[in-house]
Amino acid sequence: MTNFPEIKKSTNKINYYQQSLDEIEKIKLTKQRPSLLLHACCAPCAAFPLEFLNNVFNCTILYNNSNIYPSDEYYRRLNELKRYLDEFNQVATNKIKLVEVNYDNELYTKKLEPLKDYPEGSIRCFTCYSLRMEEAYNYASNNHFDYFTTVMTISRQKDSQKLNEIGSKLQSHYPTVKYFYSDFKKKKGIDRARELSKQHNLYRQQYCGCIYSYQKYIEKKV
Template identity: 40%
Template sequence: MPNRINYQQEMEKVLRRLEAEGTRPRLLLHACCAPCSSATLERLADHFDLTILYYNPNIYPPEEYHRREKELERFVQQAGYRFPVVELPYEPQEFYSAVKGLEQEPEKGERCTVCYRLRLEQAARYAAQHGFDWFCTTLSISPMKDPVRINALGAELGAQYGVRFLPSEFRKKDGYKRSLQLSAEYGLYRQDYCGCVFSKQERGV
């Protein structure tokens, strides 16, 4: 079995190249919540002209969806970032239609892969439509997410839509630990389930 790609190292190669070129390209960052965005933004802010995309039709219930979005906006403002946050319409039926037949899948199973694809494809589409050079997602900072699937989907969709996907595994180099520190520093709301009704039920919350 071949060694797995080190996506953290791949990202660092890109960042070093950008520094050497003296360029600051536009990157669309799909964000799932404030805690996951905190350390991710810290890592990328010096290298890219960022726009943050909040597109998460999987999140249930609506009150939770809006709470996470408002907390993301609060963090971006209080941390002193001047990056815009774009919220796309909340249409949970897009998620339920995509995962139909996978309702009984465990967390980290095929349903999650479909959910990754749904959100990453919207990010790739938006990035292509609005002239971004790169796109990426905060999802890989979580220990509960599969970085191999995320990066494979990102690369596939980037090729499909003509926008480069930034290889990344933001939990590496204590990225997840840093997100915990920043969450405490800014008093961020940290949810206790991924987001969808199925993960909520599985966690019993």
């Protein structure tokens, strides 16, 4: 798939949080534990979604975040996620697996470079979501997962409506894997995420990830 979803901000608000609850109830009625591939960008964003999902699904995390610049930051976030999963798996009944995708920021940045002058939260970010979610969805399809979703709807800085629209469009290209609609920040999910971050002393990054968000972060510090 090469065509990205529409890049305009969403205007029709859908209650994706309620959709997630409805889907979970349907799954519970089957008395089955479907497999779910969860795209995760960092430990703080993954903590609450895992708590929300892990009693219903057999979860595997995919860490495919070549957008992150510089490499030291990429590996800091990856290692922090590994540390958190080690702690999580010590007490969890259902253990979480982690899959890492090769890191190639140079190639990834070339894909975003034509959009470098767009502001945060617009077309460049939507394209970045699409690139990573498509790569993850493709992995889910090739490895026969039942469901796919992303932790990114936990963030107040990210458009959950747009993320779910992207997921819905991707599902049409990978029909054997069902997209799990979410808005993890809702109903105090964001507060619980902060509690878990504090409890586990998780590193919380100061910018989203790409070189352009990093440059903005540095400008603000000066």
